[in-house]
Amino acid sequence: MKKKNGTLPWRFSLPSMVLITMIIIFPIAFTLYISFTNMNLYHWDDYRFIGMNNYIRALTKIDSGFLSAIVTTIIWTVLNMVLQIVISFFIALGLNIKGLKLGRLYKTLLMFPWAMPAYISILLWRVGMYNTEYGLLNKFITAIGLPKVEFLSENIPAFFSCMVLNLWMALPFLIMMMDGALQSVDHSYYESAKLDGAGWWARNIYITIPCIWPIIAPAIIMTTFTTFKQFDIIYLLTMQKGSLTGATLNTVITYAYQNAFVSNNYGLSSAVSIVIFGFIIFFSLFINRGIKGENI
Amino acid sequence: MKKKIALLLCITMTAMGIIGCGNSEESLATKGGSASKQSVVTIWHDGDDSIMQVIENGVNEALESDGILVKFEKKSGLTDQMKLYGNDEANGPDMYLYAHDSLGTFVEMGILAPLTDVIEESDYSDMLPMTIQAGNYKNTQYLLPVYFETLLFLYNKDLWEGEVPSTTEELFSYMESHTDTASGQYALVNQHSTAYNVAPFINGFGGYIINEQSVPGLNDEKTLEAIEYNKKFAALEADGDYNTVNTLFNEGKAAAIIGGPWLIAGIKEAKINYGIKSLSDFTLPNQNALSPYSGVQAIGIMKYAVENKKEALGKVLKEIANPQIGIELALNSGCAPANQISYDYTEVAKDEMIVAMRRTADTAKPMPNVPEMSVMWGPIESLLAAVNKSGQDTKEAASEYQKQAETAIQDMK
Numbered sequence: 125m126k127k128k129n130g131t132l133p134w135r136f137s138l139p140s141m142v143l144i145t146m147i148i149i150f151p152i153a154f155t156l157y158i159s160f161t162n163m164n165l166y167h168w169d170d171y172r173f174i175g176m177n178n179y180i181r182a183l184t185k186i187d188s189g190f191l192s193a194i195v196t197t198i199i200w201t202v203l204n205m206v207l208q209i210v211i212s213f214f215i216a217l218g219l220n221i222k223g224l225k226l227g228r229l230y231k232t233l234l235m236f237p238w239a240m241p242a243y244i245s246i247l248l249w250r251v252g253m254y255n256t257e258y259g260l261l262n263k264f265i266t267a268i269g270l271p272k273v274e275f276l277s278e279n280i281p282a283f284f285s286c287m288v289l290n291l292w293m294a295l296p297f298l299i300m301m302m303d304g305a306l307q308s309v310d311h312s313y314y315e316s317a318k319l320d321g322a323g324w325w326a327r328n329i330y331i332t333i334p335c336i337w338p339i340i341a342p343a344i345i346m347t348t349f350t351t352f353k354q355f356d357i358i359y360l361l362t363m364q365k366g367s368l369t370g371a372t373l374n375t376v377i378t379y380a381y382q383n384a385f386v387s388n389n390y391g392l393s394s395a396v397s398i399v400i401f402g403f404i405i406f407f408s409l410f411i412n413r414g415i416k417g418e419n420i
Numbered sequence: 421m422k423k424k425i426a427l428l429l430c431i432t433m434t435a436m437g438i439i440g441c442g443n444s445e446e447s448l449a450t451k452g453g454s455a456s457k458q459s460v461v462t463i464w465h466d467g468d469d470s471i472m473q474v475i476e477n478g479v480n481e482a483l484e485s486d487g488i489l490v491k492f493e494k495k496s497g498l499t500d501q502m503k504l505y506g507n508d509e510a511n512g513p514d515m516y517l518y519a520h521d522s523l524g525t526f527v528e529m530g531i532l533a534p535l536t537d538v539i540e541e542s543d544y545s546d547m548l549p550m551t552i553q554a555g556n557y558k559n560t561q562y563l564l565p566v567y568f569e570t571l572l573f574l575y576n577k578d579l580w581e582g583e584v585p586s587t588t589e590e591l592f593s594y595m596e597s598h599t600d601t602a603s604g605q606y607a608l609v610n611q612h613s614t615a616y617n618v619a620p621f622i623n624g625f626g627g628y629i630i631n632e633q634s635v636p637g638l639n640d641e642k643t644l645e646a647i648e649y650n651k652k653f654a655a656l657e658a659d660g661d662y663n664t665v666n667t668l669f670n671e672g673k674a675a676a677i678i679g680g681p682w683l684i685a686g687i688k689e690a691k692i693n694y695g696i697k698s699l700s701d702f703t704l705p706n707q708n709a710l711s712p713y714s715g716v717q718a719i720g721i722m723k724y725a726v727e728n729k730k731e732a733l734g735k736v737l738k739e740i741a742n743p744q745i746g747i748e749l750a751l752n753s754g755c756a757p758a759n760q761i762s763y764d765y766t767e768v769a770k771d772e773m774i775v776a777m778r779r780t781a782d783t784a785k786p787m788p789n790v791p792e793m794s795v796m797w798g799p800i801e802s803l804l805a806a807v808n809k810s811g812q813d814t815k816e817a818a819s820e821y822q823k824q825a826e827t828a829i830q831d832m833k
Contacts, residue, residue, distance in 0.1 A: 166832075166833060251663060251664075258664065366614050369800055370806060
């Protein structure tokens with residue numbers, strides 16, 4: 125029986141594997157190939173193999189700007205993740221309070237930012253919230269007699285403005301995951317704990333978190349990567365072509381984009397991409413190990 | 421049985437996925453079939469369909485008896501499409517109509533043929549010199565100019581008090597006395613940190629963003645002078661964002677705006693009683709006129725097309741160079757024609773905006789068409805934003821972004 129079905133799983137997964145090869149593996153392999161060539165504007169058709177030259181050039185880009193981008197990316201990822209996990213946990217707890225009226229309505233409203241296309245959300249925030257003339261925040265600020273604030277023209281306010289928007293856009297996913305996980309926790313644990321005299325904090329620390337952790341851990345890993353490689357928010361809020369705000373905030377991805385991807389030098393850009401790809405793979409192994417370790 | 425059906429479905433799905441990625445034999449055959457009956461000239465563009473329709477109608481009408489049919493096809497992100505198909509005869513266009521500033525990129529890629537491979541110099545001798553210069557790269561003429569765009573001074577006649585000044589210093593004085601940033605009322609708004617909109621000052625002061633030898637000039641003395649001069653205007657021009665400044669003008673919160681003809685439709689819709697003045701009519705303190713950039717919409721020819729359709733391409737280009745096409749474009753689409761003769765037509769000469777554009781063409785400079793310009797927008801706009809929005813020292817910022825520009829240019833090779 126076992127022998128008969130030996131190739132069946134492979135045959136069933138063949139279409140997906142072909143598609144994955146075409147859509148994911150082939151572009152990565154082709155990027156790797158291009159990264160060893162001098163394909164650029166001046167060698168469009170007659171590009172040739174140039175060994176590790178592009179990698180040497182890519183690594184020389186690790187200057188003070190790149191290091192500062194790494195620091196910004198780490199602060200950005202850590203701050204966003206801590207806030208996202210804490211806020212979404214408490215919101216999910218709130219949504220699971222017994223007897224909560226209109227719970228479904230709240231859940232639907234909380235999903236709204238996630239359902240909106242990111243591009244539209246970002247531009248809406250840029251104009252509708254942060255704009256000096258039409259932004260809601262400045263309307264409030266000027267209404268109480270204070271001068272207008274340029275939220276996006278300096279690095280620190282721009283960082284926090286981007287972070288608030290990122291939270292707005294990313295929280296629904298974690299709330300949804302935590303809400304689902306919370307509903308799977310057996311209520312008898314809480315009843316026993318109550319009988320043993322456990323308070324609200326103790327119940328959450330010793331029952332809720334350990335019970336939901338296996339479910340939310342993959343969601344946290346996914347969100348961590350999305351946050352780490354965040355490009356849209358920072359680019360569209362502060363550095364969109366023709367609408368630069370003055371902030372020079374850079375994450376690893378925006379830095380790489382600015383320094384390698386606008387040059388029409390496909391060889392160099394590919395080498396930078398492969399370096400970032402390696403960096404993200406390393407980061408993912410590191411995080412996966414950390415989580416496995418905690419599970420043990 | 422179920423397993424067989426599932427397997428069959430899997431195979432079908434995979435096969436369809438693969439077939440979907442391939443070329444359609446039928447479409448190629450159809451293309452070849454129709455081409456044998458009449459010569460079809462395909463022109464890609466990324467502009468307004470109605471403008472292309474005017475050109476298409478005019479040319480097809482004139483060349484009907486020659487059996488030549490021109491087809492304009494819109495391709496969003498034309499530069500990227502040209503990179504993909506610029507040397508692909510089966511899937512690429514015969515010609516393209518696009519802004520001239522990507523010319524150097526396409527020439528260096530080796531996908532364009534010189535204009536003189538198809539038509540004589542005399543066929544385009546009536547074009548405005550500025551538009552001809554725009555289509556010239558390394559002393560070879562590659563583009564046939566069709567129409568051009570540049571910046572204008574647009575003002576709200578109901579809000580502007582008195583005459584519009586003729587010097588930038590008078591304009592600044594007017595701005596100082598008629599702007600209240602706290603209440604959101606502005607005399608003039610401009611995208612003060614966008615390179616295209618600051619170019620009138622930079623060029624007027626004798627500075628440059630990048631020169632013909634592809635050397636960036638962000639820390640050039642004249643460029644610095646211009647950026648410093650623009651800074652005082654920027655402080656009174658709101659945040660300089662495209663949407664913000666347009667809305668301020670269209671809502672009557674700004675009495676004037678520096679913008680291109682593309683704003684006119686929105687201004688008309690907002691029912692603003694607007695007037696137009698050429699930027700050439702404003703004098704800087706150094707007595708030079710403001711000198712904006714101009715984007716010239718021009719036609720380039722693909723190398724492979726010249727080999728097979730030389731005669732047809734020549735006839736099409738000669739028709740497009742005809743002043744009548746310019747007249748049609750001006751009257752139907754509000755475009756400023758590249759052909760000087762088109763302006764002699766009475767109805768065209770009556771159009772305030774087109775006349776202002778024609779006048780500006782005398783002092784306007786075509787946007788640089790060297791490929792290195794494509795990496796200059798980032799550094800120059802970062803410099804302008806740093807100076808106007810973050811309050812960074814002009815000289816310090818210019819030095820930083822000059823280095824960034826030089827690195828970006830090195831990275832291209």
